[in-house]
Amino acid sequence: GQQVMQIPQYQHVQEGEDFTTYCNSSTTLSNIQWYKQRPGGHPVFLIQLVKSGEVKKQKRLTFQFGEAKKNSSLHITATQTTDVGTYFCAVPSGNTPLVFGKGTRLSVIA
Amino acid sequence: EAQVTQNPRYLITVTGKKLTVTCSQNMNHEYMSWYRQDPGLGLRQIYYSMNVEVTDKGDVPEGYKVSRKEKRNFPLILESPSPNQTSLYFCASSRGSGDLSYNEQFFGPGTRLTVL
Numbered sequence: 266g267q268q269v270m271q272i273p274q275y276q277h278v279q280e281g282e283d284f285t286t287y288c289n290s291s292t293t294l295s296n297i298q299w300y301k302q303r304p305g306g307h308p309v310f311l312i313q314l315v316k317s318g319e320v321k322k323q324k325r326l327t328f329q330f331g332e333a334k335k336n337s338s339l340h341i342t343a344t345q346t347t348d349v350g351t352y353f354c355a356v357p358s359g360n361t362p363l364v365f366g367k368g369t370r371l372s373v374i375a
Numbered sequence: 376e377a378q379v380t381q382n383p384r385y386l387i388t389v390t391g392k393k394l395t396v397t398c399s400q401n402m403n404h405e406y407m408s409w410y411r412q413d414p415g416l417g418l419r420q421i422y423y424s425m426n427v428e429v430t431d432k433g434d435v436p437e438g439y440k441v442s443r444k445e446k447r448n449f450p451l452i453l454e455s456p457s458p459n460q461t462s463l464y465f466c467a468s469s470r471g472s473g474d475l476s477y478n479e480q481f482f483g484p485g486t487r488l489t490v491l
Contacts, residue, residue: 274415296477307465307482308418315477353418357476361433362406367417 269356271366279374284341286369288354297337298355298363299328308353311339344373377402379483381466387489388456396451396486398466405471406478407449408433409441411462412485418465424449425471456490463487 300308314330358364408423420433424443440452469478
């Protein structure tokens with residue numbers, strides 16, 4: 266089934282620095298979803314990208330879908346302690362409706 | 376309030392003692408799913424259900440059973456738990472219309488299971 270590579274696995278940043286996580290697929294994707302899981306919490310849907318080259322913004326978060334629809338990125342500008350958590354991408358899979366990346370755990374040092 | 380509920384939230388048990396983790400959603404969602412989350416491995420799907428009486432294996436179904444007798448409930452059954460099933464379990468639901476990969480998944484709060 267579909268596999269998606271998410272990098273980096275961990276990222277430690279100083280508060281105020283930027284952060285980016287990437288999801289890469291070997292095949293063309295119809296869409297990609299992003300979720301955030303706070304420490305001790307459950308994954309919560311952030312956004313879905315569908316169109317080639319699509320860029321969507323949510324306050325300090327910028328989501329991008331690659332032109333070839335094989336990769337996506339989530340960029341956070343000027344991180345805050347409230348950004349701490351694990352960010353997952355999720356993509357369609359042949360075996361199951363959705364498969365999740367392994368996630369990027371973000372730590373923010375105040 | 377629209378939500379997915381799971382019970383129990385925490386469970387410590389012993390090898391071989393059958394257990395059931397319940398999952399219920401009040402959003403009239405057709406699709407429900409179970410995941411386990413382990414450090415470094417992300418979220419891995421155990422079983423999913425497209426609708427009542429329809430269930431399918433996910434990526435890691437061994438040692439688990441599910442049933443979908445009612446639309447709102449999707450219990451996860453461990454007939455003979457083993458220590459390698461110690462994990463954090465999440466139930467999720469979404470609308471079942473069209474391509475499911477386009478539908479937002481709503482997750483329950485999680486069940487932390489320890490099998491001794």
